[in-house]
Amino acid sequence: MYHSYDAVIVGAGGAGLRAALELGRSGSVAVLSKLYPTRSHTGAAQGGIGAALGNVEEDLWEWHMFDTVKGGDYLTDQDAAEVLAQEAVEAVYQLEHWGLPFDRTKDGKIAQRPFGGHTHHFGQGPVRRSCYAADHTGHMILQTLYQQCLRHNVRFFDEYHVLDVLIHDGVACGIVAYQVLTGEIHTFRAKTVLLATGGMGRMFRITSNAHALTGDGPAITLRRGIPLEDMEFFQFHPTGIRKMGILITEAVRGEGGILLNDRGERFMERYSPTLLDLAPRDIVSRAIYLEVRHGLGIGGKDYVYLDASHLGRDVVETKLPDIADFCRTYLGIDPAVEPMPVQPTAHYAMGGIPTDVDGRVIIDDANTAMPGLYAAGECACVSVHGANRLGTNSLVDLVVFGRRAGQDMARYIGKNDFVTLPAEPDCEACDEVERLLGETGSERVADIRQELQDVMMDDVGVFRVEEQMKEALSKVAELKARYRSVALDGKSKRFNTELLEAIELGYLLDVAEVTAASALARKESRGAHSREDYPERDDDNWLKHTLAYQTEEGVELKYKPVSITRFEPKPRTY
Amino acid sequence: MNVTLKIQRFNPETDDKPHWEEYPVEVEPSDRLLDALHHVKWYQDGTLAFRRSCAHGVCGSDAMTINNVNRLSCKVLMRDLGARVTVEPLRGFRIVKDLVVDMEPFFEKYRSIKPYFINYDPDPPTERYQSQEDRERYDDTTKCILCAACTSSCPSYWGNRDFVGPATIVQAHRFIFDSRDQGANERLEILNDRNGVWRCRTIFNCTGACPREIKITQAIGEVKKLLLFNRMV
Numbered sequence: 001m002y003h004s005y006d007a008v009i010v011g012a013g014g015a016g017l018r019a020a021l022e023l024g025r026s027g028s029v030a031v032l033s034k035l036y037p038t039r040s041h042t043g044a045a046q047g048g049i050g051a052a053l054g055n056v057e058e059d060l061w062e063w064h065m066f067d068t069v070k071g072g073d074y075l076t077d078q079d080a081a082e083v084l085a086q087e088a089v090e091a092v093y094q095l096e097h098w099g100l101p102f103d104r105t106k107d108g109k110i111a112q113r114p115f116g117g118h119t120h121h122f123g124q125g126p127v128r129r130s131c132y133a134a135d136h137t138g139h140m141i142l143q144t145l146y147q148q149c150l151r152h153n154v155r156f157f158d159e160y161h162v163l164d165v166l167i168h169d170g171v172a173c174g175i176v177a178y179q180v181l182t183g184e185i186h187t188f189r190a191k192t193v194l195l196a197t198g199g200m201g202r203m204f205r206i207t208s209n210a211h212a213l214t215g216d217g218p219a220i221t222l223r224r225g226i227p228l229e230d231m232e233f234f235q236f237h238p239t240g241i242r243k244m245g246i247l248i249t250e251a252v253r254g255e256g257g258i259l260l261n262d263r264g265e266r267f268m269e270r271y272s273p274t275l276l277d278l279a280p281r282d283i284v285s286r287a288i289y290l291e292v293r294h295g296l297g298i299g300g301k302d303y304v305y306l307d308a309s310h311l312g313r314d315v316v317e318t319k320l321p322d323i324a325d326f327c328r329t330y331l332g333i334d335p336a337v338e339p340m341p342v343q344p345t346a347h348y349a350m351g352g353i354p355t356d357v358d359g360r361v362i363i364d365d366a367n368t369a370m371p372g373l374y375a376a377g378e379c380a381c382v383s384v385h386g387a388n389r390l391g392t393n394s395l396v397d398l399v400v401f402g403r404r405a406g407q408d409m410a411r412y413i414g415k416n417d418f419v420t421l422p423a424e425p426d427c428e429a430c431d432e433v434e435r436l437l438g439e440t441g442s443e444r445v446a447d448i449r450q451e452l453q454d455v456m457m458d459d460v461g462v463f464r465v466e467e468q469m470k471e472a473l474s475k476v477a478e479l480k481a482r483y484r485s486v487a488l489d490g491k492s493k494r495f496n497t498e499l500l501e502a503i504e505l506g507y508l509l510d511v512a513e514v515t516a517a518s519a520l521a522r523k524e525s526r527g528a529h530s531r532e533d534y535p536e537r538d539d540d541n542w543l544k545h546t547l548a549y550q551t552e553e554g555v556e557l558k559y560k561p562v563s564i565t566r567f568e569p570k571p572r573t574y
Numbered sequence: 575m576n577v578t579l580k581i582q583r584f585n586p587e588t589d590d591k592p593h594w595e596e597y598p599v600e601v602e603p604s605d606r607l608l609d610a611l612h613h614v615k616w617y618q619d620g621t622l623a624f625r626r627s628c629a630h631g632v633c634g635s636d637a638m639t640i641n642n643v644n645r646l647s648c649k650v651l652m653r654d655l656g657a658r659v660t661v662e663p664l665r666g667f668r669i670v671k672d673l674v675v676d677m678e679p680f681f682e683k684y685r686s687i688k689p690y691f692i693n694y695d696p697d698p699p700t701e702r703y704q705s706q707e708d709r710e711r712y713d714d715t716t717k718c719i720l721c722a723a724c725t726s727s728c729p730s731y732w733g734n735r736d737f738v739g740p741a742t743i744v745q746a747h748r749f750i751f752d753s754r755d756q757g758a759n760e761r762l763e764i765l766n767d768r769n770g771v772w773r774c775r776t777i778f779n780c781t782g783a784c785p786r787e788i789k790i791t792q793a794i795g796e797v798k799k800l801l802l803f804n805r806m807v
Contacts, residue, residue: 036677038720039633053700096701099691099755101709101716108703133716139632140716147690181670210627246630326630329649330604446616489620492587495671498620 001186005030005155006413008175008190010162010217012037014138014398015377015405016196017145019359020154022406027413030188031154032177034161034212034500037146041198041210042398045138046249046322047115048130049095049399050392051088055109056128061085063120064129066567068393071117071280072350072386073527073537074569075230075545075562080382082565083357084393084400091399092131100144102133116250117280117390123574126278130392135249135322141395160186161500163429165193165220165373166421172361172373173419176429180500183493185433187426191418192409194374195221195353195361196402202504203512204346205450205457208240208247217379219507221353222514226363226370227547227558229381230351231511232519235389235528236462238284240345241330242303248323248342250391252335253277255319257308259288260339261296267304275574282388282528285344289462298341305339312336344462348389350528351518352381354547359405365547365560372412372419376405383545383562387527436502437493441485445502448479448486452505452512460516465532469520476513477554483509514548517555522546539569577601577652579610581622582662584669592669595619603653608636611647611661624673631785634721637664638673644723644783664726666735680722683738687746687764692757708753715748715793717786724780724790730773737773738765740780740790747793750800762801771798 006027009016016031023029033040052059064085069076096102096110103111112128120127133140149156159180166174166187175188197217201209218228238259239248253259258277261267271287272279279287292302308316313336316324320335327333327340353375354362360369377398384397459472483506488498524538525531544559577599584592597614608626615622624647626636631649638647639662641655652659667675693702718741725731725739746765750758765771771794780790 035627035633035635036681036720039627039635041628041633043719044628044630044632093699093701097693097697099693099749099752101712101752102701104704104706104709106706108705110701134713136632136717139719143716144691150685151688151690210633211629212627244630329631330606330651332604444616445620492585492621494587495623495674496621497623498615 001184002189003030003186004189004418006190007192007194007409008032008188009194009196010175011196011198011377012156013040013196013198013377014042014141014145014395015402016194017149018399018402019194019196019376019406019409021145021148021152022403023410024152026410029154030157032157032160032162032175034159034180036158037156038142040142041213043139043142044210045395046135046247047251048113048132048137048392049092049141049395050115050118050129050390051092051131051396052085052129053089053092053110053112053131055105056112057120059120059127059129061089063122063127064088064118066122067118068384068390069386069567070123070572071390072388073572074386074543075383075526076386077383077563078565078567079563080357080384084384084396087400088396091396091403095141095144095399098144098148100133100140102131114254115391116278118392135251135320138395161503162197162216162220163432163503165195165224166425167224167370168419168422171371171419173421174425176426178433180495183496185426185430187421189418189421191413191416192372192374194359194376194405194409195379196375196377197379199349199378200508200511201346203452203456203508203515204461205453206240206243206245206343207346208237208245209346214504214507215511216504216507217375218352219510221361222510222550225549226361227354227549228352228511228514229354229545229547230383231515231548232522232529232546233350233387233527234346234515235281235348235350236285236344237281237347238288238344239306239342241326242341242343244330245345246326246330247345247347248306248326248340252306252308252320252323255308255315256311257306259284260305260307261291262298262300263296267291267296272574279574280388282530285462286530288344303341303343306342307339308335309337309339346457348394349378350381350383350385350387350389352379355380355382357382357404358408359401360408365558367560374405374409376401387529433499436486436488436499437491439485439487441487443482443485443487445486445498445505448482449505449508452476452479452508456512456515460519463530463532464519466520469516473513473516473520476509476516480509480513510550514550514555518546518548518557521557543569575601575603575652576657577610578658579614580658580660581614583672585621585671601652603651605652606648607640607650607652607655607659607661608648610652623671632719634719637721637723637726638662639664644727646721646723646785649785664722666726666732677722679735680725680739680741683742684720684745686738687742687761688757689745689749691749692755692760694756702754704754711753712748712751714788715744717788718744718748719786721785723783723785727779727783729777729779730775734769734773736769738770740794743771743794743797744788744790747797750797762797765797766801771801
């Protein structure tokens with residue numbers, strides 16, 4: 001089936017929905033999502049949305065910008081960080097005007113609390129910048145944006161899985177998607193396409209990410225010859241529930257929770273004497289790994305304890321109710337009484353589809369934008385998070401850059417006509433679907449996926465070293481070859497989730513390959529990318545963004561400069 | 575531990591009607607039922623269809639009837655289920671395939687009560703103020719994740735599919751009792767209907783089914799009182 005819209009948005013999380021709201025009166029908009037919109041992973045975010053409102057204490061957007069740049073270990077594009085910090089304030093007020101139920105201060109203003117890496121006066125001490133709604137801020141943001149989309153009659157195509165992005169003569173012109181219910185393939189002609197498909201944590205064995213997060217947008221872009229930026233920078237959040245990866249928010253440590261090893265030692269004293277357990281996430285994750293490596297994990301195993309029992313029941317029940325629920329439900333543990341077993345969990349992709357500050361996709365190292373193609377949210381790389389993202393900055397990223405992408409799309413729609421689609425636009429997507437359905441090989445999706453997740457977690461995880469990354473890269477190549485022999489149990493087209501998992505596995509293999517290749521090439525440690533063979537940051541040679549292309553001969557790498565405006569790179573100490 | 579999952583299967587393309595299939599699985603007591611379902615799908619029968627995403631109880635994708643109780647499959651642990659576990663799709667909705675039901679009627683009813691913030695005054699330059707007490711007033715019903723466990727556990731809904739259902743009323747309640755919202759009367763008018771709040775018989779199945787522990791029956795009662803006595807309770 002064929003459709004035609006001025007704007008097609010793929011992904012109905014915070015960024016996609018915010019862009020849809022911006023486009024409202026500028027033309028026809030369709031939002032495609034492989035899940036019902038309210039299932040999007042924005043809804044799992046807990047901590048808060050960071051903006052320099054200054055409701056509880058003095059705060060300035062310049063300080064927020066600085067924290068973002070330093071938090072990103074100076075790989076952050078400063079023009080992007082400036083936009084983020086400046087527009088965050090208006091973005092938060094806009095959410096409140098749309099009804100978002102923020103927690104309140106005693107005088108009725110939006111309440112704010114401290115969070116890792118957010119400081120006043122350019123690093124002098126913590127500042128209350130995180131605006132929150134209980135401990136499910138993401139749920140509130142997702143619901144509020146979806147509600148507004150309903151109010152404005154945004155057209156949704158629910159449970160449509162994206163297969164391809166269409167480009168003709170260097171101009172984006174549409175999307176091909178699989179209607180999950182019927183198996184029918186739909187082609188959407190569009191003047192503008194926005195990819196807002198979220199993260200790709202499912203390439204790792206232990207992740208906080210939903211099953212749906214398989215790098216769909218980045219993979220289809222990569223397959224069309226567009227590079228992905230900074231893929232080697234993947235954040236591992238230090239405190240995921242052991243083996244499950246479910247996130248235990250940083251706010252636990254913010255309230256006074258501490259990390260303990262097998263000897264009951266507060267080991268962060270040795271790794272970060274000043275910030276202790278509230279050191280940036282990459283630093284804490286590395287500390288946990290090192291303790292485990294030295295045999296100091298609990299019972300000699302691969303995890304440590306997060307202890308909040310000294311905080312008292314009152315604090316746990318009122319300030320941390322959701323994580324108390326997770327602990328009781330999944331561990332049978334009452335965090336007011338017992339410590340929680342935690343280990344690093346793959347959490348956030350700093351890298352992704354390269355864009356400028358208006359969401360336009362950049363296709364080379366000369367910052368050339370592709371007309372009509374946009375990306376926003378976690379799947380994009382502006383780069384506003386650099387080598388490491390601060391907590392609460394993702395929710396801001398969604399609404400600020402989602403809005404800007406929507407605005408630029410509206411401008412573009414007003415000035416441009418539709419472009420002719422390539423002949424038989426859906427043929428490549430159809431062919432791949434038919435191939436998967438018809439394959440009679442001996443491989444199973446689950447096996448290949450498990451092996452991928454294991455090698456990425458072990459060899460391209462928190463600590464990286466040359467030999468292991470090389471092995472990972474060749475393992476991924478082997479898995480890609482075996483992927484050609486994946487056979488499915490069911491050949492039906494109606495609601496065939498096995499087929500969709502196979503397609504998603506293809507995406508994961510592609511993004512994993514560029515992740516491993518980018519990581520192998522970067523011979524320094526910066527932010528979340530930590531190499532035991534190159535433990536220092538090397539600004540002279542590596543203060544630049546990676547661009548990874550998928551080619552016939554493997555991954556090809558190029559580099560482009562970082563935008564540096566206000567803050568000269570300095571050593572990152574806290 | 576060894577467990578047998580008895581799962582209701584139905585593929586409308588090939589089956590006349592739903593039927594039971596049994597799958598033996600080896601699980602840890604701490605595994606989620608969702609993990610066991612995945613084990614069946616990934617290693618025994620890839621055709622098993624079910625929705626899921628976050629796997630930790632916040633997205634609402636995987637509500638189903640487990641040992642006759644509506645739960646999210648990712649929030650139930652195998653240790654709490656016993657050696658034989660029955661898994662069926664949510665009741666009261668047309669089955670699309672296996673454990674996947676048609677959610678359209680559910681979302682249609684949700685949309686019908688204007689589930690969005692309504693305020694006709696111009697936006698202030700900063701936030702609208704709201705006291706902590708006013709914020710607390712509607713806190714419970716803001717937690718709804720639209721999983722449909724409540725509506726599909728409701729005998730009044732089973733008896734009459736035109737009933738808007740508990741979730742719809744919860745969503746309306748969230749705005750009616752939000753001090754900043756001005757659309758209470760519009761929504762109350764819609765709910766003041768035989769198939770609105772008045773179909774509710776205070777059975778409490780919804781409250782029992784809600785994975786977010788929202789006091790649904792109480793919220794419905796508050797809306798009814800508002801309609802009867804025309805004052806906020």
